[in-house]
Amino acid sequence: MQATRLLASRAPNRLSGSIRVPGDKSISHRALMLGALAVGETRISGLLEGEDVLRTAAAMRALGAEIIRDQEGTWHIAGRGIGGLAEPDDVLDMGNSGTAARLLCGILASHPLFAVMTGDASLRRRPMGRVIEPLTQCGARLASRMGGRLPLAVEGPRQALPLDYRLPVPSAQVKSAVLLAGLNARGETRVEEPAPTRDHTENMLRHFGAHIHVEPAEGGRVITLTGQPELSPTDLTVPGDPSSAAFPIVGSLLVPGSEIRIEGVGLNPLRTGLFATLREMGADLAVARQWIEAGELVGDLTIRHSALKGIDVAAARAPTMIDEYPILAVAAAAAAGLTRMRGLAELRVKESDRLAAAASMLSANGVRVDIEGDDLIVHGSGHPPRGGGTVVTHMDHRLAMSGLVLGLATEQPVVVDDTSFIDTSFPGFVALMASIGANFRPA
Ligand code: S3P
Numbered sequence: 001m002q003a004t005r006l007l008a009s010r011a012p013n014r015l016s017g018s019i020r021v022p023g024d025k026s027i028s029h030r031a032l033m034l035g036a037l038a039v040g041e042t043r044i045s046g047l048l049e050g051e052d053v054l055r056t057a058a059a060m061r062a063l064g065a066e067i068i069r070d071q072e073g074t075w076h077i078a079g080r081g082i083g084g085l086a087e088p089d090d091v092l093d094m095g096n097s098g099t100a101a102r103l104l105c106g107i108l109a110s111h112p113l114f115a116v117m118t119g120d121a122s123l124r125r126r127p128m129g130r131v132i133e134p135l136t137q138c139g140a141r142l143a144s145r146m147g148g149r150l151p152l153a154v155e156g157p158r159q160a161l162p163l164d165y166r167l168p169v170p171s172a173q174v175k176s177a178v179l180l181a182g183l184n185a186r187g188e189t190r191v192e193e194p195a196p197t198r199d200h201t202e203n204m205l206r207h208f209g210a211h212i213h214v215e216p217a218e219g220g221r222v223i224t225l226t227g228q229p230e231l232s233p234t235d236l237t238v239p240g241d242p243s244s245a246a247f248p249i250v251g252s253l254l255v256p257g258s259e260i261r262i263e264g265v266g267l268n269p270l271r272t273g274l275f276a277t278l279r280e281m282g283a284d285l286a287v288a289r290q291w292i293e294a295g296e297l298v299g300d301l302t303i304r305h306s307a308l309k310g311i312d313v314a315a316a317r318a319p320t321m322i323d324e325y326p327i328l329a330v331a332a333a334a335a336a337g338l339t340r341m342r343g344l345a346e347l348r349v350k351e352s353d354r355l356a357a358a359a360s361m362l363s364a365n366g367v368r369v370d371i372e373g374d375d376l377i378v379h380g381s382g383h384p385p386r387g388g389g390t391v392v393t394h395m396d397h398r399l400a401m402s403g404l405v406l407g408l409a410t411e412q413p414v415v416v417d418d419t420s421f422i423d424t425s426f427p428g429f430v431a432l433m434a435s436i437g438a439n440f441r442p443a
Contacts, residue, residue, distance in 0.1 A: 006443035007430070008295055008415050009407030012382070014257035014305075017436040020373065021245045023048035023238035024266045025425050026172070027296065029056045029099050029187065030204045031236060033107060035077035035181065036065035036085070037393040042234035044075040046264075047238055051424040052097035052132055059104055062088040063115075079233060082184050086111035091151070094119045096351060096395065098425045099173055100147045103201075105131045106177030109140035109226055110160035110184035118151040118223050122351050122395040134165040138181050162227055170319045173198035175223070179205065179212075185227040193220040197319045198270045203295035208234055236294040239266035243323045244426045246274055247401045249303050250331045251438060254409035258305040260287070260436055264395040267297040273321030274328060281308040281335055308335035312379050315343025321348050322346060326358045326402040333367040336382030345374040351421075352394035361403055364389030364412055388412035397421040401429060404440055415443045 028048040033056065035042035047053065049069075057067050057075075063087035066078035080086070085107070094101040094117060101119055105128070108115050118124065129148025136142060139157030144150065162185040163178050166212035175191050178199050182189025202223060205212050211226040215288030245265045252258040267290060278285055284306045290299030308331055318351025321328070325347055347354040355376060359369045366386025368379035400419045407414030422429045430440050 003009065005419050006415060006417065007404065007419050007440045007441040008413040009404040009438065009440045011408055011410065012078065012255060012437045012439045015248070015252045015255050015436045015438060016259055017036045018261040018263065019248065019363065019432055019436060020263050021240040021265065022050065022426055022428070023250070024241040025050065025052060025233070025243070026099060026198060026200050027204070027238050028053040029103060030200055031238060032056045032060055032067065032077065033103060033180065034204055034208050034231060034409045035233070036060040036063065037078050037082050037107070038079035038231035038233040039081040040079060042077045042233040043235045044077070045073065045237045047075045048241065048382050048425070050427050051095055052100060055093065055095040055097055056100045059094065059100065062090065065106045071368065071411055079231070081233060082228060082417040083111065085111050085113065088115050092119055094123060096120050096122055096421065098123060098351070101128065101374045102131045102177050103180055105135060105152070105154060106180035108154040109142070109156055110137040110138050110181045114153070114155045116151055116153045120395065122185055124150045126353070127349055130171065130174050132258060134163060134178050135173065135181055136259045137161065137163050137165065138185055158159070158358070159346040160185040161182045162189045163313045164190045167194060168194040170197045176201040179223065179225050182225045182227050182231070183210070187227055189225045189227060190222065192217060192222045193219050195316065195319050196270055198268065200268070200296070207236065207295045208232060231421045237297040239293060239296055242266050245301065246324050246327045246407050247429070248436060249285065249301070251408050251433065252303045252404045253278065253306050253308060253331060256305050260300045260304070262304050264298055265301055267299045269297070270320050274324035275319045277311070277313055277321065277328060278331060280311050282306050283308060283331070288397050310335045310337030310339040310378070313339065313341045318343050318346065323398060325376065326354055326361070326398050327405060329358045329362060329376060330406045332378035332404050333362050333385050333406065335380035337381060339378045341376045343374055344376055350396070352396040352399060354396065354399065357392070357396065357399050358393055360401070361391045361399060361406065364391065365406060365410060372383070385410045386412060387414050390415040390417055393418045393421065395421050397424045397426065404433070408438055
């Protein structure tokens with residue numbers, strides 16, 4: 001990670017052009033993990049080469065998979081097969097990535113080996129109890145610091161038992177940890193989620209040939225996986241990350257005269273809550289063309305500057321846009337009227353406490369914000385916010401990018417205290433935004 005840098009962003013004339021955003025982070029982690037569990041060579045193009053995903057690649061190598069990147073940027077994985085992972089001879093460092101840590105815990109829990117996992121200061125503060133609890137049911141022993149924090153040690157049983165688990169919170173990471181553990185358990189693993197969460201693990205397991213069954217249940221879903229399949233290696237292309245596309249999208253909506261196109265963005269309906277919400281606020285955001293790739297919906301987007309209005313965002317939408325609230329809060333700050341975003345308890349346990357940090361980002365820049373229980377309320381005036389403040393990012397990539405986009409729409413420049421973490425999910429963000437006209441420079 002580079003040393004702390006300071007960047008101010010200032011309103012440009014307009015944003016315009018055609019871009020691609022880096023590969024989807026969630027799908028990239030899963031592609032590397034399942035590739036390592038297949039028998040034979042998997043090839044991945046469009047893999048996100050951000051810090052978080054590189055940690056997963058390093059961890060899967062430490063577990064015995066051969067992973068190389070060729071000169072064209074395609075990643076080749078020689079998988080070890082389910083049950084075939086080797087014991088790592090050192091601590092696995094998952095950096096800033098909660099997804100990498102939680103999903104890998106699932107894989108490790110059903111392999112008869114001992115492994116220790118740690119992460120950076122942000123990840124070491126995040127709760128792992130939510131995966132420790134279900135994973136012990138397969139016979140694994142997991143020990144962590146107080147409060148279920150990393151570092152954590154896992155010792156898998158000789159023969160893992162299948163799991164049957166109802167998620168207490170809608171979390172794709174916990175669901176995925178349980179399903180990945182179930183891969184090396186004899187029999188059927190069953191997981192029930194109270195509300196549908198991103199289903200990339202299910203889609204990709206199917207793509208690698210696993211038998212997986214999904215049915216609706218009480219507002220959510222029940223997913224059943226048949227254990228110990230032989231995963232077949234495959235070729236896949238990772239779509240652009242809709243959570244990354246969110247930043248140029250909101251920038252273009254807020255800067256007058258803007259019109260941009262973003263090609264090849266993942267449009268899985270369990271990821272596109274932000275797009276629906278922005279449209280309800282009055283955004284001109286259209287899908288030009290769409291297709292399916294490796295079981296995932298993908299499309300090209302066009303976005304034009306739009307006058308936004310404040311709205312009420314129901315808690316039920318949270319699982320489909322959980323990472324997008326900081327940037328939605330920026331859109332709400334420039335919208336006319338009040339936006340209430342309901343049911344954001346999960347934001348408190350992300351890379352930072354995003355509920356508090358998003359509120360501070362806006363209030364430091366002249367926007368009135370309230371937090372009531374788990375709701376975030378932004379009072380938009382319909383005019384450019386004042387700006388002139390410093391955004392404190394707390395090692396959180398999405399806060400850094402949200403702060404920079406906020407500065408595109410404010411009267412005075414916005415300073416972001418640390419942009420180094422942007423590389424965890426969006427390497428090249430500053431240059432890509434500059435290519436469509438954004439003006440970011442050292443503060
Ligand atoms: C992710 C799931 C989400 C999301 C994270 C990526 C995934 O977390 O915030 O950035 O890839 O499964 P939760 O499922 O814990 O809400």
